Amino acid sequence: MKRPGGILSGIVAIAVSAVVFLVPFAFIFLTASKTRAESALLEFSLPTEWAIWENLVAVVEARDYMLLTAFVNSTILTVASIAIMVVFAAMVGYVMQRRPNRWTPLLNALVLAGLIIPPAVVPTIWVLQRLGLYATLGGLILIEVAFGLSFCVLLFRAFVATIPREVDEAAIIDGAGPVRLFFQVVLPLLRSVIVTVVIVQAVAVFNDFQNPLYFLPGDENATVQLTLYNFRSQFTTQWNLLFMDILLITVPPLIMYAFFNRQIVAGLTSGAVKG
Amino acid sequence: MFSIHRPPGPARVAGAAAAAAATLALTACGSSGGDDGTLTILVDNTEATVDSVQALADAYTAANPDTEIDLELRPGGSEGDNIVKTRLQTGDMPDLFFYNSGSLLQALAPEQNLVDLSGEPFMDAVAETFQEGVRSDDRVFGVPVGNAVGGGVLYNLPAYEDLGLEVPRTWDEFTANNQAILDAGDAAPVIQTYGPDSTWTSQLFVLADNYNVLAAEPDFAERYTANEAHYADTPAAMAGFEHLQEVNEAGFLNEDFASASYADGLAALASGEGVHYPMLTNAITELRATDPDALDDIGFFALPGEDPDDVGVTTWLPGALYLPQTTDDQAAAEDFLAFAASVEGCDAQTEAVGVTGPYFIDGCTIPEDVPPGVAQLQEYFDAGLTAPALEFLSPVKGPALEQITVEVGSGIRSAEDAAALYDEDVKKQAQQLGLEGW
Structure with missing residues (x-):
């Protein structure tokens, strides 16, 4: 195993990934520390005058502390829609895999339709207005769930197929009802695919720009991605503040990753071996 | 805006x-x-x-x-x-x-x-x-x-002073100035910026030429809306595309025109790396924010046409x-x-x-103490030498003009071809608006 070529290629791989991930991050950090005039040059250089604290204050205070509201909104949005997606998609995937009947092809077609058919903005707003959900966080959560659910159902359905039926049968013989069977026996076994779904969908929902833009208007409803538009417009851009905003938005997911690193990697690899 | x-x-x-x-x-x-x-x-x-x-x-x-x-x-x-x-x-x-x-x-x-x-x-x-x-x-x-807002040419005042140039009143004088700047060798005569998010800047040669179009063809806007006149069959209107082709062919453009952004263009203009930047005067707002000291070095003149006795500026509302x-x-x-x-x-x-x-x-x-570019724009207004841009006179404006002008400015498409293609492009929009005669 200990070939020198292997060690060399390992070092090269580490160096390449460091360049690919750290250089852009360094660029964000440096630009976020510059004054406005200097940042407009968009150069990869150390700032001649460090303005990191001024920029931080300016970004947080912009438009009446919009960024703080936005962080609260984005957190609620991401957590709530992920929770709903995981539970519902696991239920649907489980039932569709375990109990195929003559409706299953139709249901499969509907799941696929959810992936294929693009959303239309104006009719969706009409529906939300009739339901009284337009411009509310609840309405946007439902939209995110609707757009993400199909993908999750497919993942769960494929994964449930790898769990032996005998596990279900043993639980039923031991006296578990359907609710208990699902929540106490099956759901824990789905752990690795749940981790996958949480990561993929959390990134998608947290980074979503277009849906909040159209379905959740109003400053008090902003999500973090929308705050980027405070500093970037068609003719003029405050690059230093824009990059500071990007830095602030990037940090929470990064901290989360640092904390849950082990679970995430364990979840992904256990899925890979079983899959 | x-x-x-x-x-x-x-x-x-x-x-x-x-x-x-x-x-x-x-x-x-x-x-x-x-x-x-x-x-x-x-x-x-x-x-x-x-x-x-x-x-x-x-x-x-x-x-x-x-x-x-x-x-x-x-x-x-x-x-x-x-x-x-x-x-x-x-x-x-x-x-x-x-x-x-x-x-x-x-x-x-x-x-x-x-x-x-x-x-x-x-x-x-x-x-x-x-x-x-x-x-x-x-x-x-x-x-x-x-x-x-005026559409015309923002230019670097110190460069004009150093080379002893005069504000051009016709396209030929403009070309002569460009040649003089090119021969001096210190700066790019004309700045163009087709980089990310900046392709809209390529349209200025065509859109800001409207004063000259209307000077030659006073009823162009009405006939254009009615589908009777077009860019391809009106020489005065096609001149905008031709001018863009000319500056490219003469080698007047900055070297990085294909990738430079609007901000790069303004920085080059302020520093004197480029001398002319066809632009809207609201670029002065951007400069005021990023480089306020440069404002005193930036002047403005209307995009020159054919007639030295009728020089006016195309304005945006x-x-x-x-x-x-x-x-x-x-x-x-x-x-x-x-x-x-x-x-x-x-x-x-x-x-x-x-x-x-x-x-x-x-x-x-x-106020009295405005930057030189604003003062020069004000002179055109005081003299009454203004005409609105075509988009304020006619609802017809095609969605692909900036892509077409990027092609012309990059030397990929000829002016005749571009004018004809743009006439084709506006058809869709005119039909969507349900205008008569389309």
């Missing part, structure tokens, strides 16, 4: 047009103010717009303490167009909104969506030139915010505040519009953001 930028994509336009045909039975709900004394105004996120409207709002609330005014920001460009259309169609537009005048306004179907202001007394103070840009039939819809029919606070909103159309309104804007050109409100003046 100006429809010179990214036009809406064809598919989205089709959707919005279909929705426009369908709708408007919906009642207002959502974020509009109600009777709680709060006015909400939707504005685009351009710094100059936000600051101007905020200045108006602050001055207004100082005089009317029981009214509160909230600004809501939206992106600009085609995304902003979609948001405005979406919110009008769904009845969710706030009490007032800021949007372009001219052809982009016409695309909102103003007579179905906006309140007619032609009977309001405060509209008497709004200049007739501006009212033309926000008119549909005999109805008038908007109150201007901001200054008139500023955007305006509009009153959607779905507002439930119409009296308060109209009172605010009346303030925006008053001399106090202009003064509040001047104090907050400075000026880049004349106002369109009667009685408004601009």
Whole structure:
């Protein structure tokens, strides 16, 4: 195993990934520390005058502390829609895999339709207005769930197929009802695919720009991605503040990753071996 | 602020047009103010717009303490167009909104969506030139915010001084100047910027040439709208495309024109690496923010044409505040519009953001100590040598002009070919608007 070529290629791989991930991050950090005039040059250089604290204050205070509201909104949005997606998609995937009947092809077609058919903005707003959900966080959560659910159902359905039926049968013989069977026996076994779904969908929902833009208007409803538009417009851009905003938005997911690193990697690899 | 930028994509336009045909039975709900004394105004996120409207709002609330005014920001460009259309169609537009005048306004179907202001007394103070840009039939819809903008050439004053050049009055003189700058070898004669998010800057040679087009063909706009005149068969109109081709072929462009951005272009102009930058004068606002010391080095002249005795500038109208029919606070909103159309309104804007050109409100003046570029623009206005850009005279403006002008400026497509292609491009839009003769 200990070939020198292997060690060399390992070092090269580490160096390449460091360049690919750290250089852009360094660029964000440096630009976020510059004054406005200097940042407009968009150069990869150390700032001649460090303005990191001024920029931080300016970004947080912009438009009446919009960024703080936005962080609260984005957190609620991401957590709530992920929770709903995981539970519902696991239920649907489980039932569709375990109990195929003559409706299953139709249901499969509907799941696929959810992936294929693009959303239309104006009719969706009409529906939300009739339901009284337009411009509310609840309405946007439902939209995110609707757009993400199909993908999750497919993942769960494929994964449930790898769990032996005998596990279900043993639980039923031991006296578990359907609710208990699902929540106490099956759901824990789905752990690795749940981790996958949480990561993929959390990134998608947290980074979503277009849906909040159209379905959740109003400053008090902003999500973090929308705050980027405070500093970037068609003719003029405050690059230093824009990059500071990007830095602030990037940090929470990064901290989360640092904390849950082990679970995430364990979840992904256990899925890979079983899959 | 100006429809010179990214036009809406064809598919989205089709959707919005279909929705426009369908709708408007919906009642207002959502974020509009109600009777709680709060006015909400939707504005685009351009710094100059936000600051101007905020200045108006602050001055207004100082005089009317029981009214509160909230600004809501939206992106600009085609995304902003979609948001405005979406919110009008769904009845969710706030009490007032800021949007372009001219052809982009016409695309909102103003007579179905906006309140007619032609009977309001405060509209008497709004200049007739501006009212033309926000008119549909005999109805008038908007109150201007901001200054008139000129389209022409921003140039580096020290470079002109060093080389002993004079402001050109014809295209040939302009070419001679460019050649002199090229021979001197220190700077690129003409800056072009086709980089990311900056392709709209390529349209200036064509759009800012409208004064010269109208000087040669006074009825071009009417005949163009009626599908009787086109770019390809009107030599004066095609000149814009030809000029762009010429500067490329003569090697006048900066080396990095294909990848440079608008900000790069302004930086090059300010530092003297480039001498001419065909641009709108609202670039002065950007320069004031990024490099205020450079303002004294930047001059402005109109895009030169054929006739040395008739040199004038093509102007863009500023955007305006509009009153959607779905507002439930119409009296308060109209009172605010009346303030925006008053001399106090202009003064509040001047104090907050400075000026880049004349106002369109009667009685408004601009201060004496303006940057040289603004003063030079003002001279054209004082002499009456202005003509509106084509987009304020005709609703026909194709979505692909900037792609076509990038091709011409990069030497990929010839001027004749480009003019013909653009004539083809506007057909779709004219048909969507249901104009006669298309």
